[in-house]
Amino acid sequence: MCSNSVKWSGFDKRLRGTGNQKKSNNPNLHCCENTFYQFSESIDLVQNRLVQWMGTSGFTMNKCHLKPFEFNETGRGLIAAMNIYAGDSLIEVPCSLIITSRTVMSSYLKDSIKSFRLTPLAALCVFLVCERCRGSSSPWHPYLLTLPYTYTVPVYWPSDLVERLPVAIKQRVLDQRKTVHKLYNKCQKIFNDVGQFCDELKDNDISIQDFIWAWGTVNTRCVYWLQKPDPDLEPDGEDHYALVPFLDMLNHSHQAQVTAGYNERSKSYKISTDTAYSAGQQVFINYGPHSNMKLLLEYGFILENNPNNVIHIGEEDFLSALQNHRDVSFLHLIYDNDLYNYKSRWFDCMEENYYVSVSHKTATRGILFRLLHIKMQQFQYEMQDPHDPLEKIISKLCADYQQIVRLCLQGM
Structure with missing residues (x-):
């Protein structure tokens, strides 16, 4: 277990709700209240410490109409700090604050990852685990503190709950678990290799739980940003994973209409909305036309009334x-x-x-x-x-x- 990570206390305790969540009547909100996501930082610290850290790399709240908020229905998300109109920019995050495979292959991990030919997804998982273990020595520490330390994707679920799923979904969950464990087994050699020249990683025994956390982070929080293929990475479809601080707190609604991607002029990842919001409303993005099975497997929630199901x-x-x-x-x-x-x-x-x-x-x-x-x-x-x-x-x-x-x- 990474010495700087929050300790794990068993599946049931981590995942089961407290029983006092308010029931939402909004059909656009997912029925899996993620108030049982667990965070190591309060919402106020996220607002202050994260924004301050991002400001050192050029991020400014003048270009952001959002602020973090804890919602009864969806847990942590982003709220409109003022009236937002169709066509407005929601947020711009400088590229220097975004974690992609390019970030990983520019770090101390490059030679090790190159030797073992990892996929972009696996490379990001290794990077997150290693940076988390480095604690305050990591330049990404302020961002990592804002991430949940457990997720609701079924990979985390106890076996008795998985057994109650419909057969087709249960099989996908079991296949997903095998994939994650296979990735972990391959990456263990890299963790041993990196420990030889990184003092913070020398005495850390990185467990499967640590790796599942990293996999859950990449799977549930990345946005789409297509990268040029890196010859030192194993090709595995498109390399489109990007972790974007602050922006990754936006929740999903199938009704949200946004334009998102890299902005060449500002050298940032920018999201503009085609949906208007009043001050105080939760602001959403659209993860895509996914069925409930896809949403559950990849993001850990389902929609009560999902037109794409x-x-x-x-x-x-x-x-x-x-x-x-x-x-x-x-x-x-x-x-x-x-x-x-x-x-x-x-x-x-x-x-x-x-x-x-x-x-x-x-x-x-x-x-x-x-x-x-x-x-x-x-x-x-x-x-x-x-x-x-x-x-x-x-x-x-x-x-x-x-x-x-x-x-x-x-x-x-």
Whole structure:
């Protein structure tokens, strides 16, 4: 465990809510109240210390119409400090304050990362872990103190909660965990290598929890800024990760319309809004047209009324239903080729138009009809603690799946 990091105290204690959050009636706000994100800095310290530190690199509040605020519905976010009109600039952050792969490859980590050929994502994770371990010696220390030290992405969830997720989502969570652990195992050699020439890292035993924190930070807080490929990094799709202090406190709404990206004139990352806000309102950006599964896996929350929601009912859902149903005698009526056709198809059911793609073969329709009945019963979920935010997420996801299964039955 990094000597300068906040100690971990078990999954349940970190992730479960206090039970006293106010319920939001705003359908645009996510139903996972991130008041159980845990921060090491108060909102006042963020406002003062972070802004003061950023000011030494050219950041000025004169170009920022926002200030940090703790919201009942969404936790920490940014509020409009004055009336904001469509077309206004929300914030400009100088490039020197932004952490990208270019930042990493210009640091003391360059040679080690080059030797082990990391992806841009892994390189950023290594950089964050190492800088966090350096404590006040790190030039990024004032920014790192503003970051949560735990996140609500399912990688953090205890196994009993993961088991209650719909099968398709649960499998994605398990795959995600394997990916993170695989990255950590690869990066351990780099941590040992860096410790040989960085005094602050010599005696630090960087754990999987430390690495998951870094991965969660990159995954949940980065904005999109496409970088030129670095020949010393392993190519893994686009290199578009950028951590932007202060700006990364903006929360998501599917209704927000913004223009964001690098501004050549000001040499900064700039966000302008096409949505007007009154002074005192929370200001949002749009992370993209993501389904609830995508939002949960990548950011740790879901939307109560998400117009972009897509439910994927795949082969694993039906096979799981079979394994949990004793009466499978009807399967002898299904020819092997028909069963093959069934197993090779997916359903993409969108809440907006309820489009369902199915096989036209009568035998396949028969097995699906029976399995869907079984599956609808399986998605019945009773919350053990109605005040637990994570229980609310699972209940909502199961209800969505049950609704789509019911629609499938109606269309057969």
